[in-house]
Amino acid sequence: MSIDRELALTMFTRMVTIRQFEETAIDLFKRGMVKGAVHPYIGQEASAVGVCLSLRERDLIAGTHRSHGHNLARGADPKRVLAEILGKETGYCKGRGGSMHVAAFEVGSLGALAIVGAGMPIAVGAALGFRMLGCDSVAVPFFGDGAANTGNFHESLNLAAIWDLPIVFVLENNRYAVSTSVDYATKVDDLSVRAVAYGIPGLRVDGNNVLEVYEAASEAVERARRGKGPTLLVTETYRIEGHYAGEPQVYREGSEVEQWRSRAKDPIVRFRAYCVSKLGIDEDELESIDAAVDLEMEEAVRFALESPEPDPATAMDYVYA
Amino acid sequence: MVKQDSTSLGAASPVVPPDLIRQVPACCPAREMSYQEAIREALREEMLRDERVFLLGEDIGKHGGAFGVTRTLWEQFGPERVRDTPISENTIIGTATGAALVGMRPVAELMFIDFSGLALDQIANQAAKLRFMTGGQAKVPWVVRMPQGGGAGKSTAAQHSQSLEVWYAHIPGLKVVFPSTPYDAKGLLKAAIRDDNPVIFLEHKFLYSFQGLVPQEEYVLPLEKCDIKRQGNDVTVIASGYMVWHAMQAARTVAEQGIDVEVIDPRTLAPLDEETIGASVRKTGRAVLVAEACRSYGPTGEWAIVVVEQAFDYLEAPIVRVTGRHSPIPYADSLERGVWPDVDDVVDAIKHVMS
Numbered sequence: 166m167s168i169d170r171e172l173a174l175t176m177f178t179r180m181v182t183i184r185q186f187e188e189t190a191i192d193l194f195k196r197g198m199v200k201g202a203v204h205p206y207i208g209q210e211a212s213a214v215g216v217c218l219s220l221r222e223r224d225l226i227a228g229t230h231r232s233h234g235h236n237l238a239r240g241a242d243p244k245r246v247l248a249e250i251l252g253k254e255t256g257y258c259k260g261r262g263g264s265m266h267v268a269a270f271e272v273g274s275l276g277a278l279a280i281v282g283a284g285m286p287i288a289v290g291a292a293l294g295f296r297m298l299g300c301d302s303v304a305v306p307f308f309g310d311g312a313a314n315t316g317n318f319h320e321s322l323n324l325a326a327i328w329d330l331p332i333v334f335v336l337e338n339n340r341y342a343v344s345t346s347v348d349y350a351t352k353v354d355d356l357s358v359r360a361v362a363y364g365i366p367g368l369r370v371d372g373n374n375v376l377e378v379y380e381a382a383s384e385a386v387e388r389a390r391r392g393k394g395p396t397l398l399v400t401e402t403y404r405i406e407g408h409y410a411g412e413p414q415v416y417r418e419g420s421e422v423e424q425w426r427s428r429a430k431d432p433i434v435r436f437r438a439y440c441v442s443k444l445g446i447d448e449d450e451l452e453s454i455d456a457a458v459d460l461e462m463e464e465a466v467r468f469a470l471e472s473p474e475p476d477p478a479t480a481m482d483y484v485y486a
Numbered sequence: 487m488v489k490q491d492s493t494s495l496g497a498a499s500p501v502v503p504p505d506l507i508r509q510v511p512a513c514c515p516a517r518e519m520s521y522q523e524a525i526r527e528a529l530r531e532e533m534l535r536d537e538r539v540f541l542l543g544e545d546i547g548k549h550g551g552a553f554g555v556t557r558t559l560w561e562q563f564g565p566e567r568v569r570d571t572p573i574s575e576n577t578i579i580g581t582a583t584g585a586a587l588v589g590m591r592p593v594a595e596l597m598f599i600d601f602s603g604l605a606l607d608q609i610a611n612q613a614a615k616l617r618f619m620t621g622g623q624a625k626v627p628w629v630v631r632m633p634q635g636g637g638a639g640k641s642t643a644a645q646h647s648q649s650l651e652v653w654y655a656h657i658p659g660l661k662v663v664f665p666s667t668p669y670d671a672k673g674l675l676k677a678a679i680r681d682d683n684p685v686i687f688l689e690h691k692f693l694y695s696f697q698g699l700v701p702q703e704e705y706v707l708p709l710e711k712c713d714i715k716r717q718g719n720d721v722t723v724i725a726s727g728y729m730v731w732h733a734m735q736a737a738r739t740v741a742e743q744g745i746d747v748e749v750i751d752p753r754t755l756a757p758l759d760e761e762t763i764g765a766s767v768r769k770t771g772r773a774v775l776v777a778e779a780c781r782s783y784g785p786t787g788e789w790a791i792v793v794v795e796q797a798f799d800y801l802e803a804p805i806v807r808v809t810g811r812h813s814p815i816p817y818a819d820s821l822e823r824g825v826w827p828d829v830d831d832v833v834d835a836i837k838h839v840m841s
Contacts, residue, residue, distance in 0.1 A: 259621030286580020294588035320577035486682035
């Protein structure tokens with residue numbers, strides 16, 4: 166498919182932002198500045214960006230414990246995401262959520278839910294609500310190959326299917342659920358075939374090819390918006406980092422990781438080459454984006470570090486509405 | 487799975503004097519209706535008042551729900567707003583949560599509280615915590631109705647008879663409401679639907695057929711407020727759900743012997759109105775706590791420590807509790823009677839703290 170230059174530059178910028186953001190978060194974690202865990206999204210950037218750029222402003226996404234990338238792909242402010250990870254009052258969730266629960270309602274991210282699979286039923290409800298309220302928005306839950314084995318997956322796809330809800334289930338197959346390989350945990354190679362069991366379309370794309378993701382997501386989202394019901398979209402990708410930053414990865418060979426880290430597989434390297442060769446975008450322009458994102462990350466770190474911690478006297482705020 | 491309808495349930499005739507609890511003044515125009523009808527009327531009124539209110543759950547549509555509570559609502563409001571679901575408890579609750587997040591006011595029904603274990607993640611980890619985890623960005627205004635308790639005149643055994651209110655009362659972010667009369671059921675359910683928090687609304691199965699007066703005029707009762715079902719000076723009996731009726735009967739029995747009992751019905755179990763409990767025990771100096779739930783870590787334990795914190799210096803006798811035994815609920819009638827408290831147990835407890 167062909168895309169215009171402006172969209173390509175947005176895709177590129179968002180992917181670079183996610184990559185640099187995660188590298189920044191890992192760095193802060195290693196320096197002991199992040200109290201909780203960080204679950205990096207490195208290597209999967211094309212999946213979040215391809216899907217989120219197919220959405221409209223009033224559509225909603227639901228994320229997981231590994232959702233810095235989803236929020237940033239949706240357009241969340243890196244400063245406030247990083248402040249949340251550092252537990253600061255200026256974070257999107259005022260330091261109540263942290264890395265695993267970044268929610269940015271203002272950009273249509275209704276939350277990162279860190280019980281595996283939990284976002285699917287909630288997204289089903291959002292989709293139902295959209296329809297009952299008479300708006301044409303679409304709900305998009307992101308989840309991984311691990312979540313595809315939970316009851317949430319079965320119940321949610323079934324319910325969304327029988328009600329023809331405006332929802333696109335995005336299964337990011339990053340090949341590992343903590344240490345458990347998808348090859349061990351499931352008998353099927355192509356997880357999109359599970360859609361057949363619910364009577365809905367299943368699509369499978371190269372999740373490291375942002376254009377392919379964008380094209381499939383656009384088709385599924387428009388289908389949902391037209392009232393034609395849900396789609397299961399499987400993006401095949403790879404989790405380059407451990408389950409969490411600093412994880413000893415005894416369960417996989419370094420050579421396997423290196424293969425996915427290579428320029429041939431890296432989603433950003435691949436899209437960069439596409440921008441230059443197919444869209445005629447100047448390499449200098451892409452380098453200037455790299456540099457601008459660099460600066461943005463420096464600014465985000467400064468902002469997050471300088472931001473105040475929440476006042477302990479407010480610890481009971483937001484328990485009840 | 488046992489599915490009861492209201493007809494078979496209604497066959498179990500209440501053995502309590504109908505005038506035991508009076509909540510509507512004689513001057514107030516009122517109608518007599520059952521606890522089940524009162525719940526249905528609250529649903530109907532709120533659905534008429536607010537288009538965002540809708541129902542979802544298993545068999546609640548044409549079938550009218552396992553206990554017949556939603557009967558006639560499907561005919562009135564249609565399948566969009568009285569929405570049958572597959573057997574998917576966790577996703578029923580998650581769906582309610584998602585719909586609430588985007589502006590709806592869902593009321594979900596789980597057929598029995600015993601099935602809510604399947605939905606525990608969506609209730610306790612998601613709905614209860616979303617507002618907090620998002621720093622106030624989210625609001626989850628839903629109600630989940632769950633029948634609980636036993637003694638419905640039909641033995642439903644270990645997986646359809648439990649009293650599990652403390653599962654939910656322990657979770658910050660949830661409100662837990664447990665009405666004991668038709669009047670309370672209607673007024674509290676309307677309040678729960680209008681509340682901006684996730685509310686667990688417990689309905690006692692045996693009470694569905696209980697009759698009581700409900701005002702003609704619209705009314706809404708406050709959540710988080712104990713109700714003093716009977717005023718008295720000698721001993722405070724705290725009881726909820728069906729046990730309120732045991733407490734009231736026991737109070738009437740011991741009144742003949744000159745013991746003046748105050749009966750407190752928390753109505754909202756969480757957050758608990760500790761002040762009303764404290765004020766009552768400071769007045770009476772004695773407390774008997776009655777709950778159908780299992781004894782260990784049950785509701786009476788919480789009430790007991792509230793009494794201690796609020797009124798220790800006023801206590802003239804040790805606190806006594808009357809509870810369900812720490813046992814699964816058996817099937818046989820005779821064994822059922824062996825695990826649930828009865829009126830005599832409450833009478834004995836009152837006499838004990840007075841002796």
